[in-house]
Each structure stands twice: as C-alpha cells, then as structure tokens.
Amino acid sequence: MSKLIRPALVMLVLMTAITGVLYPLVTTGLAQVLFPSQANGSLITKDGKTVGSSLIGQSFTESRYFWGRPSVTTPMANNGASSTGSNQGPTNPALTDAVKQRIDALRAADPGNNAPVPVDLVTASGSGLDPEISPAAAQYQMMRVAKARGLDAAQVQKLVTEATSGRQLGMLGESRVNVLQLNLALDALQPH
Structure with missing residues (x-):
C-alpha cells in the first residue's frame, strides 16, 4: 500500500506546483508583457x-x-x-x-x-x-x-x-x- 501512496503524494505535489503555481505565473507574466491593457x-x-x-x-x-x-x-x-x-x-x-x-x-x-x-x-x-x-x-x-x-x-x-x-x-x-x-x-x- 505504501508503494502506491508515496508516488500518488509526489504526483499530487508536483501537479499542484505545475498547474497551481507555475502555469498561472507564466500565463500572467506573458499576458502582462504581450497584452498589458487587456490583462489589467x-x-x-x-x-x-x-x-x-x-x-x-x-x-x-x-x-x-x-x-x-x-x-x-x-x-x-x-x-x-x-x-x-x-x-x-x-x-x-x-x-x-x-x-x-x-x-x-x-x-x-x-x-x-x-x-x-x-x-x-x-x-x-x-x-x-x-x-x-x-x-x-x-x-x-x-x-x-x-x-x-x-x-x-x-x-x-x-x-x-x-x-x-x-x-x-x-x-x-x-x-x-x-x-x-x-x-x-x-x-x-x-x-x-
């Protein structure tokens, strides 16, 4: 059972970091550079x-x-x-x-x-x-x-x-x- 829980938790943390932090930061940054008026x-x-x-x-x-x-x-x-x-x-x-x-x-x-x-x-x-x-x-x-x-x-x-x-x-x-x-x-x- 522990063999399944550890990879699941690692994947949860990794996907949370990618989709919940990294992706929004990159998207917001690009929007501010490429379309500042619309982004604001x-x-x-x-x-x-x-x-x-x-x-x-x-x-x-x-x-x-x-x-x-x-x-x-x-x-x-x-x-x-x-x-x-x-x-x-x-x-x-x-x-x-x-x-x-x-x-x-x-x-x-x-x-x-x-x-x-x-x-x-x-x-x-x-x-x-x-x-x-x-x-x-x-x-x-x-x-x-x-x-x-x-x-x-x-x-x-x-x-x-x-x-x-x-x-x-x-x-x-x-x-x-x-x-x-x-x-x-x-x-x-x-x-x-």
Whole structure:
C-alpha cells in the first residue's frame, strides 16, 4: 500500500506546483508583457481616475448620455461578479413586459422619436455586461443626446462615427459603438 501512496503524494505535489503555481505565473507574466491593457481589465481613465472598463457596460440614464444595453445582472446592473443572462425565452411574459417597459422609457426620454427601437436597446446580452451597442442604436439616440446637450446633430454624429468599430478582422461580428467611450468623448466636447 505504501508503494502506491508515496508516488500518488509526489504526483499530487508536483501537479499542484505545475498547474497551481507555475502555469498561472507564466500565463500572467506573458499576458502582462504581450497584452498589458487587456490583462489589467482594459481600464479607461479620465483625469487620472479610473472611470470604467471598455469591456463592461455601465448604466447611463440621463438624456444627455447614450444608453447601453440593459443588464440583468444582480444585485445591480452591470455587476461583473454576476455575469449572466436572464434565460427568458421569446414567449416568456416577463421578457415581453420588460421589453415593453424599456420601449416606454426610451419613448418617454425622446417623445418625438417615432423610429423603430433597435432590439439591442431593449434586450440584454447573454453576459448582461455588454459595453457596446449597434450603430443603429446610437443613431436612434443621437437626436435626444444632441438636444439634451444643446449640440448640433452633426457634432454628435461625428463622435458616433469616430466611436464606431468595424467587424473584427473585417469579417467577424458586427459594427459596434462602445457606450462609455462615446459618452466620455461627449463630456470632453462639452463637460457636464
């Protein structure tokens, strides 16, 4: 029996050292050298203060800001420690009610806007943390933001265009607009 226990314990210690210490140290070191921004959370700073991450959405509710996708994380919206979708299917009455409430909120914030509401403004992403919206969602909100800030629509359109990222590698995914970065660009143009 002792012939079996000793090699098992040696293997346990060895594998713990390799997979629990050495591998994480090497991976973390390589990430810090090759991708330092991403390894540190893709943090966005303004005036030397961290204001968010380009990878995690934030909740904006003022008319002067572009709004991101709804978040269903708990106990608060955009909670990185609770990344999850709602798991509500298209026939779930709770999802239907939530979408109607979100549409009503968008219409109340911009009563003159009769355009169809882009789906990403009323449905949460699978992670509940999506930091980006579609260019259509940004266009839908553009006049509300311009009016709330007293800006010319062309100025806001220019910022939306500059904040729009194309498909990755020219073919993967869809064009998208990072909401936090767009709102920070608006604040830089006209501080609140």
